[in-house]
Amino acid sequence: MIDEISLISEISSLFEGGKGSNVSLGIGDDCAAIVIDSNSEMVITTDTITEGVHFNHKWTRMVDVGYKSVVVSVSDVAAMGGSAKHILLSINGPPTLTKSHIRQYLKGFKQACDKYEVTLIGGNYSNSPADLSFTMTVLGEITKCSRIERKGASPEDIIYITGAPGESALGLSILNSRKNKLTAAERRLINRHKRPTPRLEWGKLLANNNLVSAMIDVSDGIALDLKRLTDASHVSALIHLNHFPLSRDTVKSFDCMGNRLWRLILTGGEDYELLFTANKKNSMKIEKLIKSGLIEAAAIGKIIPKGPDPKFFLTSGKELKMHQYGWLHNNK
């Protein structure tokens, strides 16, 4: 099995980080950026979702897969502080794929395009021997001085997370349990998994006001994405889990799951929330935005100088040990 992180680092080194004419940001961030003129840049990102890895259409409707395809790609543009504008879609379809599946997929894809004002401008259809996969490429716009990368965090910066992370992973675990009767809360959590929200408006608000030193979207779990941000910034982090902005439905789940729930929240992924850092002065402004309801976010920890991987502390003060790629183990 290929290790994605070491592969990308190898590719970046082979291709000199993507340096080239008009490239202002190459390989390794949520998006690449190309200079358009003295004021603006184009950000661009590509992502693939595959049946059996990212979804299973036995218990996820194709209309939701289509919707989510747009969200996962647009979320990378949100993480740069940009506006998503155009999208391309490559469909790789096995012989079992029917036109009805594709129509359902496209219906959801269009709902999300309409909602987030993204225009489908092209794509490709190709037969595949066995797997069904969708590759999306999104182009976005950004003003040059407002682009946010993963690499800007400094010691003493405050770490924030938007929304209510963990809901997508909880929704997936409910979906996987294949319960017959679902409560309203369970249905809401499942919907958070099937139709997450890309935080475009919050990303732009933070970027346009130059409030943020580094930012990433949470696609693979907070633990891993925080590690990506701190590695890129050459720093580390301390996270206090008692400061986490958990929803009431998530908090309820502690009753039956205990600390196992943190495994889901920190490593489950697919939240598409924004994880970002700000210096103390800007964090005052961010707190004001939070209080005025312009952004939902919470301070969850702080950046410390480069050292071991980020550490996570429970309310008890005890450290929750993490595997280096973000998977919890040996914690009950």
Add this chain to the structure above:
Amino acid sequence: MIDEISLISEISSLFEGGKGSNVSLGIGDDCAAIVIDSNSEMVITTDTITEGVHFNHKWTRMVDVGYKSVVVSVSDVAAMGGSAKHILLSINGPPTLTKSHIRQYLKGFKQACDKYEVTLIGGNYSNSPADLSFTMTVLGEITKCSRIERKGASPEDIIYITGAPGESALGLSILNSRKNKLTAAERRLINRHKRPTPRLEWGKLLANNNLVSAMIDVSDGIALDLKRLTDASHVSALIHLNHFPLSRDTVKSFDCMGNRLWRLILTGGEDYELLFTANKKNSMKIEKLIKSGLIEAAAIGKIIPKGPDPKFFLTSGKELKMHQYGWLHNNK
């Protein structure tokens, strides 16, 4: 099995052809185009190659697959008359994929990027259950007034094809025969299949001099790609096969294959030659470019008013009947 042509037409209708802010060319051509400023546009295209459909790594080295990945995508930019600038690569890898396979692939990918001056700026790695596939997205530049689409052909326009089409298909048939001892000619034909040439310089020369009314690159076979061009232009075509620019190695193959060879030449695909049309006045200028050696191309027929699908005539004057999607049958 999904029919690609009707699917794309359905998608185009659902998404209103890709109309949107700054979109100057939407769904359905070799590339989409986005307005950059009053003089220039960005062209963008995406393509997927999958093992078991487009290549088989038992008899195609990964280094050649990597090289060809760049060519197939860059060729779409050539067909618009543009310059390829940036590329993104999404790899979907099954559990059997090794790092050594990927390293070989990337080696070839880089050789082609260096040769055609394209910069890899980003991408994605994702696990897949079974299939190995690569999706490339290429961004290119074009001056606004020189962009060439598929839809500009008019009756009486002359139809041209560049290079020596058919060599790729012949190379593939030799590869599939798994002969042990290959002649120098056979090795050359196999190389034309493994490492085709995107006609970037010729595309730009034609576009910058406004010599061409419509253009497409030949990826799926001349018959099918000609049908795409004539359908987009609402015209039809007559092709005289005795005017085809065949290489000496291709002509030799008639000895053992007879008219079956035309099946390969017209429908085999993967030539990545440019198929284009020009009015009579411009065709005089094109003939001069051909004579001066600035472009290799030959006039192979002419555009006629909209009617039945394009017709192909043998030297004998007899028509070679074509299936509507370009596959020859009932011809010996």
